[in-house]
């Protein structure tokens with residue numbers, strides 16, 4: 001007997017699930033997006049759900065800013081939108097209860113990580129929902145949150161590292177690149193990241209495949225937990241102690257629509273735990289693989305999130321997702337005792353640039369080949385600072401509380417404009433400037449060489 005995609009992830013179609021889906025459809029009709037589309041629809045079985053059309057990102061965009069909102073503004077407390085790399089953005093409206101459900105689910109899944117007295121350095125960008133979830137997790141008894149969102153000039157990376165050390169933070173919550181940057185910064189200051197004291201890295205917003213997780217775990221001497229969700233769907237799941245991402249089946253009903261000839265499929269989500277902007281059969285665009293029988297004993301299936309379908313790369317007759325590429329590159333970087341790498345897809349080959357201090361160490365190319373069989377690969381070791389310029393990061397601007405008054409008779413800054421009062425850019429020293437120029441010129445030269453190869457390839 002074959003299991004339908006819905007059941008493979010959502011579990012047996014319990015009466016509770018069907019009722020919850022019916023309630024979602026009823027709620028969704030409150031929005032302009034679904035008013036006509038779901039008129040008269042009732043869900044009495046999973047087959048009823050599967051009969052409904054998919055909701056695409058384009059549908060959300062066409063619905064406009066207020067189109068997804070199913071409740072009066074007076075019942076909403078939060079507006080969010082996805083920062084679409086394509087420039088397009090989707091709008092989401094959320095209630096206080098929407099946030100509470102997700103925060104409680106995170107706390108319930110990780111009672112040892114989020115507990116009273118646990119200090120959480122919250123580096124999620126302010127506009128992303130996880131930033132607010134982490135604050136709420138703390139407010140509801142999950143610890144002490146430090147709102148230190150990155151992509152925010154008032155908490156540059158050096159200050160974030162200093163905050164973690166000074167407060168004795170246990171948890172770092174943020175994007176997967178955050179511990180990479182903070183780790184390099186710590187090393188540049190002569191600090192072993194493993195001695196900073198963080199025991200958990202709570203990472204979301206981009207794929208964190210196993211090799212990348214192992215690398216970060218080793219560098220920081222910490223456990224890595226993957227957080228999965230999206231602006232549109234909110235929380236979809238977190239990874240367990242065995243490293244499996246289990247979907248939060250009480251918050252969202254997940255379907256996996258199989259892709260032709262593979263065990264992978266597109267993840268389609270019907271929200272159960274969202275009142276503000278409910279979604280029915282939303283095509284997340286993410287390609288996932290479903291796993292079963294997790295060692296942690298959780299009966300729920302597991303999801304391996306491979307990345308967005310449009311982000312997949314076709315090369316040497318294979319389709320590679322960001323997950324595959326990042327996993328392979330992190331594995332190769334690990335061989336060179338590094339976690340700083342950058343992947344460039346070129347015609348006919350994958351180039352992985354890796355910062356390394358190790359010379360003559362393990363064979364990173366062999367490691368890369370083993371992980372991407374049949375794909376032409378090239379490893380380019382570069383010296384520290386070439387991919388992640390820690391010196392420049394350390395010279396972030398100083399951001400002040402804005403003023404419109406300055407007393408020049410007192411010691412201190414002699415401000416003459418509003419702009420100077422808000423932000424001050426550090427002046428590089430002569431040596432810093434020279435090093436920066438050298439790195440910039442070498443990167444420009446590399447770019448020119450690769451560009452010439454690309455042009456030649458296009459001609460021939």
Ligand SMILES: [Zn+2]
Pocket residue numbers: 240241242243244246294295296297298
């Ligand atoms: Zn598990």
